[in-house]
Amino acid sequence: MTKSVDVARMAGVSRSTVSRTLNGSPHVSPDARERVLAAVARMEYKPDIVARSLVRQQSRTIALGLFSEAEDQALTALSHPQRYFYVELLTSIEGRTVTAGYDLVLPAHRSSDTNRPADYLHGLRARRVAGALMVALDVADPRVQVLLDAALPVVFVDAMIQGAHATYIKSDNIDGARQAMDHLLHLGHRSIAILCGPPQSLTGGERLLGYQQAFARWGIQHDPNLVRPTAHFEIEEAYEATRALLATRRDVTAIVAVSDMMGIGVLRAAYEHGLRVPDDLSVVGFDDIDLAAYTTPPLTSVRQDRAALGQGAVDRLIAMIDGVSEALPLIVPTQLIVRKSTAPPPAAGR
Amino acid sequence: MTKSVDVARMAGVSRSTVSRTLNGSPHVSPDARERVLAAVARMEYKPDIVARSLVRQQSRTIALGLFSEAEDQALTALSHPQRYFYVELLTSIEGRTVTAGYDLVLPAHRSSDTNRPADYLHGLRARRVAGALMVALDVADPRVQVLLDAALPVVFVDAMIQGAHATYIKSDNIDGARQAMDHLLHLGHRSIAILCGPPQSLTGGERLLGYQQAFARWGIQHDPNLVRPTAHFEIEEAYEATRALLATRRDVTAIVAVSDMMGIGVLRAAYEHGLRVPDDLSVVGFDDIDLAAYTTPPLTSVRQDRAALGQGAVDRLIAMIDGVSEALPLIVPTQLIVRKSTAPPPAAGR
DNA sequence: CTGAAAGCGCTTACAG
């Protein structure tokens, strides 16, 4: 590897001048700058990122933290199907991070480190990360408090956690659910069920809220028995919940699932129950993962703007790192994508 | 942040001894070792990873490289549905890397860097990565040659590329396709079509080979017209190919798709064509992504052992980094998972 | 504008 002293020699200047040129210092004569740049190009010199990080006491690196589960590994949790949305979100995060000139690092740690949150933070500091992006962390996650107390810039994605150096970005779930409900109500549905996921979850809770608000706004009394929580956001749970629902409630003409994967479970239960979607039953999913366009029938879904979420998270974090932005939350609009799984309710009832 | 000099002071030894203790040198007296360890624990000392990397001229970091597409970003390509398998594979890679004590880094780069492969390599060197894991790279990818010429340990995942310091790991695709075919042939199918993906692709090609070999072994003449390539591994292409196939070939009773996502496209086409799966038509997918268990009906699929693939890749790479292993390829067995999408062919034909 | 020097926090021969 060529190093700065080699470049300096070739350009006939000192290492200081090489460094200044590369770091955009105004105190370099045009002549020197030109010679340095020529030498850099000739020798294909790239500054040693490790050495630079050491002296600057900061690396151009952003740590990625995921989820709250008792899993040892970050991405591991993604293997559950209901996590495909987050995968697609990571895609957007990764793209933005990398083109912004930051490395994205998944820090090594022993499983004990996430249990001992101080160790987790130490791990980040030892790596000199410039900031951290924490995706879908539960508020009760032990890492949260230690992160909030630290001076490290943090953006929580899909959570609502704030601090002096920490903020969050998330989709407008309430409005998304409202759009879905307006769509169904306009089509003429009145007996609309919702599979709302775990009662304590933020996204499930907000989407349920939008559901309830829509009824209120339309002046329609809604049946609390049509609100069906599930333990997680699993396909299988949605499938079971739908079976139970369809078995007892013949009046239901539409089901809102708070994720697309759950929507897939609903579709399967409907299919097995002998109901045609959308003729007999309308189904709305949430997230609009890529797969939603390919279910049978293609799923009407509330789109979370992954590009905006990912880019927003990264840009806000980098702005905080650079000190040009406050730690302010960002709420990203959602949009209903109407496909083939919704239609007016059957005239004769089911 | 506490540093080694603080620990040294508290333990009443020199920084050298602190370092030796932490790095497992045998030349430390039990007494000194104990005092150092106590001080480390008390002060929650973690060695600065950046400084350590600089002096060791190597970081405990593994770079992750993905795909060959003209995409600027690595994970970006994953947003296509057919890439869910790789996502699940990454999960396994990440878990193993992180618990092995290595950071996984997605290196920042300008898009030009992948076009100028020398720059890409320089980027890795500048980060002092210990090795690289390249997933699903096309042999023609410009980075391949420069990586092969470098002394950097590299493991190619799902590719067949070797060099002095480079090797690969992949699934036994041929045998997987053979298992799928044996299953169908045993059930009594004879007119079996295959959607084999792009003609030049390694995985598609190998799976096609297994398909052909099975016919040969059973002594059955197979109809080359039932081999249907698609431009990529897209759901939509499989859907279209199946429509075309079903429209003209009423004799076909089983379809093998070389990915689960393509299998989903087949299921949809069959459904729209009014065919019941598996009564009228059997369908086999490939990869066994998590979703395969949740299609309608659940998809029989050839499982790629993601855990073995991911762990094998990481372990082999680390062994190469540590100099305890040669650059030898690894072929991971596949296994047919029989679910509900396969059954004997209809007695009366379709 | 420019260079010599100090320093980032570690590790590792080198003496002892």
Add this chain to the structure above:
DNA sequence: CTGAAAGCGCTTACAG
């Protein structure tokens, strides 16, 4: 076994 010293490759006040 142990410590003082040198060095990893940069950047950045400090003089000039």
